[in-house]
Amino acid sequence: MQQGYGAAAVSDADLTLTRTGLLRPVRRIEILAHFSGAFDVAEQQPRGHAARVAYLAHEVARRLGFGAEERRRVIAVGLLHDSGVAVRHDGGHLVAGAWVAERFGFDGAVSDGILATHERWDGRGRPDGRLGAAIPVEGLLVSAAHWACEFADGAMSPLRARSELHHSSIADIEPLAGPEVAAALRSALHDDETWLTMWNEDLARLVGLAGLSEGRPSQRRLVEAAEAMGEVVDAAVREPGRAARVAALSRQIALSMGLPEPYAEAIGIAGHLLELGQIGVSRHITDKPSILSVDEMEIMRSHPTVSSWLIERAPGLTEVAEWVVAHHERRDGRGYPEMLSSDELPMPPRILAVADAYYALRADRPHRPAYDEDDTLTMIGLGAGSQFDARVVEVLPAALEALTRPTGDDATGDDATGGKGSDAVS
Ligand SMILES: [Fe+2]
Ligand SMILES: [Fe+2]
Numbered sequence: 001m002q003q004g005y006g007a008a009a010v011s012d013a014d015l016t017l018t019r020t021g022l023l024r025p026v027r028r029i030e031i032l033a034h035f036s037g038a039f040d041v042a043e044q045q046p047r048g049h050a051a052r053v054a055y056l057a058h059e060v061a062r063r064l065g066f067g068a069e070e071r072r073r074v075i076a077v078g079l080l081h082d083s084g085v086a087v088r089h090d091g092g093h094l095v096a097g098a099w100v101a102e103r104f105g106f107d108g109a110v111s112d113g114i115l116a117t118h119e120r121w122d123g124r125g126r127p128d129g130r131l132g133a134a135i136p137v138e139g140l141l142v143s144a145a146h147w148a149c150e151f152a153d154g155a156m157s158p159l160r161a162r163s164e165l166h167h168s169s170i171a172d173i174e175p176l177a178g179p180e181v182a183a184a185l186r187s188a189l190h191d192d193e194t195w196l197t198m199w200n201e202d203l204a205r206l207v208g209l210a211g212l213s214e215g216r217p218s219q220r221r222l223v224e225a226a227e228a229m230g231e232v233v234d235a236a237v238r239e240p241g242r243a244a245r246v247a248a249l250s251r252q253i254a255l256s257m258g259l260p261e262p263y264a265e266a267i268g269i270a271g272h273l274l275e276l277g278q279i280g281v282s283r284h285i286t287d288k289p290s291i292l293s294v295d296e297m298e299i300m301r302s303h304p305t306v307s308s309w310l311i312e313r314a315p316g317l318t319e320v321a322e323w324v325v326a327h328h329e330r331r332d333g334r335g336y337p338e339m340l341s342s343d344e345l346p347m348p349p350r351i352l353a354v355a356d357a358y359y360a361l362r363a364d365r366p367h368r369p370a371y372d373e374d375d376t377l378t379m380i381g382l383g384a385g386s387q388f389d390a391r392v393v394e395v396l397p398a399a400l401e402a403l404t405r406p407t408g409d410d411a412t413g414d415d416a417t418g419g420k421g422s423d424a425v426s
Helices: 028-043 049-063 068-080 093-103 108-115 137-154 158-167 173-177 179-189 192-198 203-210 219-236 242-256 261-273 276-280 294-301 303-311 318-325 347-361 373-382 390-404
Strands: none
Touching: 028 049, 028 068, 028 203, 028 219, 028 276, 028 303, 049 068, 049 137, 049 179, 049 192, 049 203, 068 093, 068 108, 068 137, 068 203, 093 108, 093 219, 108 137, 137 158, 137 173, 137 179, 158 179, 158 192, 173 179, 179 192, 192 203, 219 242, 219 261, 219 276, 242 261, 242 347, 242 390, 261 318, 261 347, 276 303, 294 303, 303 318, 318 347, 347 373, 347 390, 373 390
């Protein structure tokens, strides 16, 4: 609690502390299985693509007698196989995918597996044209599973794909992944359970269960995964560090308002994930220096909904998803996507809106340079009571100061330079 801004200023109704388990301990694979929907959006693949590839590759690994650790690695490579698509990287999407794996804290074997997902058993793959057993097996498994999933996605329905694949010898797979992997894939695809699971609505959770032996679940894992996902989105929209800054400021505002620590932690998680939905927005729109067309504006304005949809089923993030979807709503009911009225808008999205706006104004945009600190605070102050919650605006300077205090455990600085994103005050 800072500068006399007491807990009494925030009522229980603001907090909507009616539900249990704001954040719950998770395993990394479990949370990544849900977040992988963002990579599908970026890759323009059908919903559940990465999770399906991961699940099928895991089923093949199981049939090949892989141990628990190897199978977890296969799942990670499957979930992350095209995670680099959204990230602009000189080395291409595989190198970018290896970087994403590193961000999520996986070891080098997962990165090597991702780098090998376009190699072929017959040596005609890329980038290295490696041959047979010289290719990391995780890459071969994911490549084989990917082939089957794309075949299925291209068919009229999973049922149709299943019967067509049954009649196929899967001969195409041998030169791609070798005879053993091809045989195990054939076996997996003859199993009704595999097919049912691959199109199960709850697939991400089931993939998470397959990675169960990853050690004890912890809240730290959730924070790390949210941080990593925020970094990936920042890389996609070319605004490094944005998500972490918004998360730190949101958390600090919550603390400065006297909200309970677990609540502030949850708001920080939401801060990392606010712009997840921007991963699917074309760079031509996010980078456009002139005014957006109506259609482009619609697409841009869909990002809170997409962000929320991508995380709402993740363990313990249902409430966080409800805050994320509302981070562009306004106190005066003129926000988006729902034009919520002020009594429908809980405190967390009001906090997130101010933190998001602060760093949006402090950053360069294609159509204007960054505002300095004073101008930013003045502009946000002008929106107090209409765009923003006046209590949050009031506490903002104290929260910024607390962030820069060297002894504070959240001293991340309040600089914001260069980048793109949503504009704050319109
Ligand atoms: Fe893919
Ligand atoms: Fe946003």
